[in-house]
Amino acid sequence: MKLDQLKVLRAVVDTGSVKAAAESLNRTQPAVSQALKALEFQTGTELFDRTGYRLELTPVGRRVYLQSLRVLSEAEDLTQLIQHFEKGQEETITIAIDAATDLDVVTPVLAKVQARFPDTRLVLRGEVLSGAIGAVQSGEAALALAPAIHVMLEEGGFDYRPVARSAMRNVAAPSLLDAMDAPGTLADLRRFHQVIARDSGQASGLFDRELGVQKGQRRWYVNDLHMKKQLLVAGLGWGRLPEHMIAEELAQDALREIVLPHTHLSFGIEVFVFRQRKPAIGPVAAYLWNAFEECSL
Structure with missing residues (x-):
């Protein structure tokens, strides 16, 4: 059983006919019919009732169709994930967030990242006092949000931007x-x-x-x-x-x-977003940093 055959099955169900499915897939009708016959041969039963004007799924055909939707969805997710990594986008990014930071400052930026990079996992690491600075210094976090003072961030050698008071x-x-x-x-x-x-x-x-x-x-x-x-x-x-x-x-x-x-x-207090100076970062971390710049004070 091939993914291509399952795509044909989905197209026929969605359009209601072999002709319409062939047009939507940009294939010939004989090619679509052959794919369906091959799938029925592999399942050992007819998947469609062909007695009416519109093709209707048999009881077995409906179960195969519903399962095929799950398989195709997972296959498409896998393809998207591979493309994600081929573009050099990070698998995981950790953000250290001090407990005194108002999350209302953070969530709009996170929403943008989630929409644009759905396959990158974000780890939000809660910290208190020096924890956020330590996480960035050690490289355990790509960036952090925490209350600080300018001189402390300067002495730590960070890039920083104020985002809230x-x-x-x-x-x-x-x-x-x-x-x-x-x-x-x-x-x-x-x-x-x-x-x-x-x-x-x-x-x-x-x-x-x-x-x-x-x-x-x-x-x-x-x-x-x-x-x-x-x-x-x-x-x-x-x-x-x-x-x-x-x-x-x-x-x-x-x-x-x-x-x-x-x-x-x-x-x-003044809350800053900060990171190591001149870090080696990927496109998602760069997007995060620029997104926080847009909401900086």
Whole structure:
């Protein structure tokens, strides 16, 4: 049984006649008829009822036809995949995404890539703090999106572009704020647990210390910001989260911002897309980079 015979079967069913199928396939009627006869010989039964004006599938013919559609679909997918690699397009691309990055910045670009390069697998690798930088430096990720500062990216030797701005806010559940009894200084927070997201990378440089954590502070550690938010909403601690992640909780009074006189607990962040300078990249990674350039600030 050959793929060509299955294509003929599909064309005859779709058009309803050998003549119309021959025209759609740009073949002669005898060639189409011969392909059908060969297929029926191999299956050992007639696939069409030829007594009427229009060819109709027999019960066996319908089962063969439905199965042939699956076979042809897989064969066409395989052909497309081979063409994909022949063009030098990457099999897999990894993007490191810091947990503080608003995915609404990322998803429009990913949608473009999915539509244009459906056979390239994208791996979205969640990171915290220095993890995104480490993933790009090691070559484990083609590019990354993460909050950073210009000097840090310059010193790391990255190509970079700003893509979004946000803010990090220190928050706690109303019940915990009531227990804090109007704190006036950072020292007043020490006896309440601070929930801290653990660095997913090999912390160094600016990351080689616990930013925003005072000495003597009671603390719990988590591996991701969603777990951190759950603990904060439950009143089990206080901590800093990106504002896009807690907008709904702030609006519903499930979380409140911690405000201390003369102390700035909140701060703005700038999210960058970055990659190694002058990388050896394929067409999909290049398209990704250019797509992020279109939405850069």
